[in-house]
Amino acid sequence: MRRLLIVALAVLGLVACGTGSSNRDQVLVSAAASLTDAFAVIETEFELDHLDLDIVINHGGSSALREQILAGAPVDVFASANPVTMTQVLDEGFVVGDLVVFAVNSMAIAVPFGNPAGVIGLDDFADDAFLVGLCAQGVPCGDFARSVLANAGVDPAPDTNEPDVRALLTKIEAGELDTGIVYATDIAARADAVSGIDIAAEFNVRAEYPIAVLAEGENREGAEEFVSFVLSTRGQSILAEFGFAKP
Amino acid sequence: MSSRRARIQARPPVPLIALAVVGVSLFAVPLIGLAMQTPWTDLLTLLNGDIVRDAIWLSLLSATGATAIAFVLGVPLAWVLARVEFPGKSLIRGLVLLPLVLPPVVGGAALLFALGRRGVAGEPIYELTGLVLPFSTWGVVVAATFVAMPFLVITVEGALHNLDGKFEGAAATLGAGKWTVLRRVTLPMIAPSLISGLVLTWARALGEFGATITFAGNLQGRTQTLPLAVFVALETDRDTAVALSLGMVAISLAVLVVLRDRWWRSL
Secondary structure (H helix, E strand, O other): OHHHHHHHHHHHHHHHHHHHOOOOEEEEEEEEHHHHHHHHHHHHHHHHHOOOEEEEEEEEOHHHHHHHHHOOOOOOEEEOOOHHHHHHHHHOOOEEEEEEEEEEEOEEEEEEOOOOOOOOOHHHHHOOOOOEEEEOOOOHHHHHHHHHHHHOOOOOOOOEEEOOHHHHHHHHHOOOOOEEEEEHHHHHHOOOOEEEEOOOOOOOOOEEEEEEEEOOOOOHHHHHHHHHHHHOHHHHHHHHHOOOEOO | OHHHHHHHHHOOOHHHHHHHHHHHHHHHHHHHHHHHHOOHHHHHHHHOOHHHHHHHHHHHHHHHHHHHHHHHHHHHHHHHHHHOOOOOHHHHHHHHHHHHHOOHHHHHHHHHHHHOOOOOOHHHHHHHHOOOOOOOHHHHHHHHHHHHHHHHHHHHHHHHHHOOHHHHHHHHHOOOOHHHHHHHHHHHHOHHHHHHHHHHHHHHHHOOOHHHHHHOOOOOOOOOOHHHHHHHHHHHOHHHHHHHHHHHHHHHHHHHHHOHHHHOOOO
């Protein structure tokens, strides 16, 4: 029993050291899964400029992130892939100040590298012969994909509804799915593992990414610095590198 | 000795009690949170929706299937680990227990790369039989078996270790063949452990999430089990998600009731 207690105290001590050694203030950013790569670079660049701040990014489906925020998670900044999820957070009184659209994305068809199954276009999403994946309904990439398909008059027959766009991409990259609808930026980011097929502009959607500082956060000042960095010329040029269009 | 024990029980140290209360509230508070979110008046309507019914049916089916496979493969595995000496045995045991500590999503990714139609084992299977495990109910069963079978193996192996060999020896002396001894003496003697191992396996399979969504995907009626339905419903329909969660709590409590003799009274 005594030995167990000593071990427990030692572990506690280690944990305390682990958190105590960093004297930078944390800024907790909840960002849509499709922002993963771009925000990794933004985080590095921002921290070079702000040595006193430590950006911690929590990635996930925008609606899962919304649930965490509505449940009171101490998030400083929310960057959503969908104005609707952001509006819900705003309506519940969790947003300080204004929503700003900081990036624009569109959708594209993703296939495993080299398109082994020979997918041609949106019509194939109704074909049972293909293994088709979409993001789940309620997740922005899933709702956008369904809007695109509806615009093209296609009634999809998905074999899986993935919880977020990264999970969908993983299965396409592995060649386990023949095709799926993802963000245009995802194809730019994974050009070595997936191939893209453009969606005609008449069917495509314009996906706006809003960002906001949150009331439940613990570092308002750091949060505002981070948001203005994302909106700055440097932030915008990083986003452009990853295939996002300017708002 | 007994008087000392009585004294300890009469005056429990306050800090210990305080920590214990904190510990217990870690388990109790989330349940209270869930209960407070529950739309009690609409509960029956919510539980009668087709998403919920499909998910419950698929979960019961896949958990039972996984338990059956775990029984057929896991009992022999436990027997070999308990009774046969061979080099590298601890390595094999470690391998069998790995899914207990491995994050299920890692297990799911490993299954996808191994048993997917482009995987090392999956590609030959696909070419020979046309069977594609991911995105099929079989994939759900495989994922659930992967994460749940270790529970059966350790429980049964432990029971076999503790078994007094003299009964099996006596049966053999009286002329029973090895197979008969296993069936008529060994298995009945470890029956309580076997049953609790099976219940644990079933419960773990029922709650499986990470490996399932990573390996088998998520489609209503085909691969969307209860935990997946809860996860997806949280995005779109919180009331249904809460109703589903409550159903899972009820099933978990039922499992504990089934196991009460095994765990609670023996303490």
